[in-house]
Amino acid sequence: MKSTKLFFLILIASSIISCSSNDDNAANLAGATSIQGCLNVVGPTAVYWDAANGIPTPFKNIPMVANPQGTFNHPDVFTNIRFTVPQGYTATPLSVQNLAFGVDLRRSNNDVQNKVLWRYYPLVSFATSNIDQIRAFAINDFLVNEYGFNGTPTVDCSTPNQTADFGGITRTVSNRAIRFGNTRAIISIAVVPTPLGSSASISISAGPINEYDDLVMNVFFPITFELLLPDRETLSDRDGDGVPDIYDREPDNPNVQ
Numbered sequence: 001m002k003s004t005k006l007f008f009l010i011l012i013a014s015s016i017i018s019c020s021s022n023d024d025n026a027a028n029l030a031g032a033t034s035i036q037g038c039l040n041v042v043g044p045t046a047v048y049w050d051a052a053n054g055i056p057t058p059f060k061n062i063p064m065v066a067n068p069q070g071t072f073n074h075p076d077v078f079t080n081i082r083f084t085v086p087q088g089y090t091a092t093p094l095s096v097q098n099l100a101f102g103v104d105l106r107r108s109n110n111d112v113q114n115k116v117l118w119r120y121y122p123l124v125s126f127a128t129s130n131i132d133q134i135r136a137f138a139i140n141d142f143l144v145n146e147y148g149f150n151g152t153p154t155v156d157c158s159t160p161n162q163t164a165d166f167g168g169i170t171r172t173v174s175n176r177a178i179r180f181g182n183t184r185a186i187i188s189i190a191v192v193p194t195p196l197g198s199s200a201s202i203s204i205s206a207g208p209i210n211e212y213d214d215l216v217m218n219v220f221f222p223i224t225f226e227l228l229l230p231d232r233e234t235l236s237d238r239d240g241d242g243v244p245d246i247y248d249r250e251p252d253n254p255n256v257q
Contacts, residue, residue: 028060029217038157041177044216045184048205049157051221052175052188063225066218076101079122083226086219089116100124102202105223112147113182118220119204120227129198131161131172131191138202139187143180146206153180184209 033039034046036053051057065084072091074081079101085091090109094102102121108114119142126134143149157177164171169192176187185206192199207215 028058032058034157036157036159038177040156044213044221045177045186048216048220049175049177049186051224052186052203053159057221063217063222065222065226072103072105074101074103081120081122081227083223089219094121098125105219107207112149114208115147115183116207116215116219117142117146117185117204118206118223119202121200121202124200124202125194125197126191126200127197129191129193131174131189131200134191134198134200135174135176135187135189138189138204139176139178142185142187142204142206147180147183149180151180153178153185156184157186179209182208182210184212 029044029047032043032046034041034050035055036050038046038049041049047057065086067087068084069087069089070085072081072083072085072093074093074095076093076095081093081101081103085105086107089105089107092104092106094100094104100121101123102119105116105118105120107116126137128134139153143153155176155178157175159175161172161174163173171190171192173188173190175189178185178187183206185204188201188203190201205215205220
C-alpha cells in the first residue's frame with residue numbers, strides 16, 4: 001500500500017513549490033477546466049476530477065484542513081488511516097474482519113441539503129470482479145442509504161474503465177462525477193480480481209453543489225494529501241502540539257493547531 005500511496009503523492013504534489021494557504025491554491029485553480037476532458041465541471045472541482053483520473057494537480061502549496069478539531073486514527077492500526085478532522089465533522093470507522101475497512105466522514109448527517117460525506121474504503125471484498133456491478137452497488141448504496149435518493153442522478157463526468165497491469169496484478173479503475181438534488185459527488189472505484197471475486201477500493205466525495213469547490217480545497221484535497229503523505233509522524237513539529245508544522249496554523253504556538 002505504501003508504494004501506491006507514494007505514486008499518487010507524486011501525482012498530486014508534483015508542482016508544489018511552497019507552503020502557504022488554501023486561498024492561494026483556490027485562486028490558482030479558479031476557472032480551471034478539466035484536462036481529462038469533462039466539460040461539466042470547472043475550477044477546483046474540475047481539478048479534483050482530474051486528480052481522480054491520475055492527472056497531476058497544479059498546487060502552489062500544500063493543502064490543509066481548514067478549522068481542524070482533532071485527529072482520526074482508525075482502530076485497526078494496520079490500515080494506517082489517520083487524518084485531521086474538520087470542525088463540525090464526525091468520522092466513523094468501518095471494520096469487518098477480512099472483508100472491509102475504511103472510514104466515513106460526515107457533516108450535517110440528518111440534513112441532506114447540507115450534508116457532506118467523504119467515504120474512503122481502501123478494501124472491500126466482493127464476490128464479483130465486474131467493476132460496473134461494483135460501481136453501481138457503491139453508488140446506489142450511497143444514494144439510498146446516505147441521502148435517501150431513489151431517482152436517477154445526472155452523470156456530469158465519466159471515463160471508460162481503465163485497466164493496468166502491475167507486475168501480474170490487474171487493476172481496473174472507474175470514475176464518475178454525478179449530481180442529484182442539491183448534491184454533487186465524485187466517485188472512484190478500483191478493482192483487483194482475487195480467486196474468490198475481487199478486492200475493491202471505494203472513494204466518494206459528496207456535498208452541496210454551491211460549496212463543492214470550497215469542500216474540495218478545505219476538506220477533500222487536504223485529507224487525501226494527508227493520507228498519501230508517507231511517514232507523517234516523522235515531520236517537523238516545532239511547538240510539540242502533535243500537529244506537523246505543515247498542517248499547523250501556528251507552528252510555533254502549542255495552543256493553536
